[in-house]
Amino acid sequence: MPELPEVEVAMKGIKAAFEGATLAQLQLGPYGLRRPFDPRTRQLRGQRLGRVRRLAKYILLDFEDPQPKSPGGEGAGWSLALHLGMSGRALVTTTDSALGRHDHVVLDFTLPQGGQGRLVVTDPRRFGALDLLQRPVEGHPPFNALGPDPLEPGFTKAALAVACKGRRAPIKNLLLDQKAVVGLGNIYVCEALFRAAIHPAQPACTLRPSQLAKLHAVIPPLLRQAVAAGGSTLRDHAGTDGRPGAFQQLHQVYGREGQPCVLGGAPHGTIKRMVQAGRSTFHCPTCQPPGTWEAGT
Template sequence: MPELPEVETTRRGIEAHLLHECIKEIIVRNGRLRWPVPPNLSSLATNQTILSIRRRAKYLLLELKNGTIIIHLGMSGSLRILTEAFPAEKHDHIDLVLQNGIRLRYRDPRRFGAWLWAEGNPLLHPHLATLGPEPLHQEFNADYLSSRIVNKRTAIKQLIMDNHIVVGVGNIYASESLFRAKINPSTAGCELTRPQISVLCEHIKATLTEAIAAGGSTLRDYVDSDGKEGYFMINSYVYGRTGKPCRLCGTPILSIRQGQRATFYCPSCQD
């Protein structure tokens, strides 16, 4: 599943081609995504200029004068910039076509993504209104995280993956951040000390920043807007490395299941 670094990489990749350009039409070949694509999406967006391209959590916001197109990549979605009208393939469900002929093509084999429309402030849309702070913003800090987990018996890995607490810390980056902070992923949130929470916040920010710089992680169907793979996974400390020696101490990496997701950790470094 594309996580925050992959979505931010995609945002940066498409921004150079779409920003301040005028939309000619939106071609919807299959509107049966996670939520139905509004049937009048093309008429709402036609002849509208793209004023900004923002990211909120794992949602992309294409802001127009009269509203905002909200895009979510789901589990297998990707966006590609095309310089001409190449024939659409089976899973190419939507094309956003600009007046200059460039098009943004949305591909989604599992159809678990979304193209939605919001009028007014898009951050008040039901899918965005209850989200927690961005992990790379100043408001996500030790004071904030302490206040949210002080009474929580839930494992810390599941807490930092809760989008109501903080957005965008997906499975890969949660495991990596906890390793760097030397915190066992099964530790209850209420058991963490203030110094541990402070270090964890720092490493969440550093891990995500490094992943964005590396273009995200290489996962099944994820490619950026140029069709290139991300390279963060090459440098992972624990994720996907079950049984392999820890890069720091040599102890074999272990994996457990938490919330139906695989968690990877070093039993020595994260004791």
């Protein structure tokens, strides 16, 4: 599933191409994605796309007109919330581009400077979602119970400490909880814990202040580095131009089972894989020693 960097990369591509453009036409596949499409989505035709942004692992397309009507009357406007699921891609292309059998959403825009462009959402497994939400979207699930975003000012050391307080869950599991910190997934949690020298199984509530400070310090730069590299392409991810990301070439532990630690030399070890909550966890048992929290060292 795309994590924060991959969603941020896609969002930036859509924003650069279509923010300020007018939705001229849209095509929605007959079967929907994870959920059926809201038929009112077609009433967005003719509206100006005022803003493109990311919220957690969703891309939000904020349209300016308060239509379509809702039973409660007009609101502050409507947004399309796009989730790319396990295998989804958002591609910016031309309006005469050929469509494939897995292209379930097609949005044609008239650009402010003239001309047209097309946004195509491709999802072979249909695990993604496109939902029509009345703003403020923060009042709708799943946005009404989110933790702080690591790329926003609200992600503070104090906020991370609050999320960990009293939680016996392994720190890796807690960081995957979108109610604790949004946007993180398996790849970047493994990478962040390695950079912070924290064992993935350490109970969150046992992290010392120095560990919390280190973990808080490494997460935002890690994510920014991944965004700059276009995200990680392990299988399906690609930018809106169709190009794969390159951050997988910079992974220090994820997917490197059996390879030597990137820190090199003694006393650094070999990357190991273990399973936590059904997911593979990669770590260096030398750089991230287990059990140190139990000894209080």
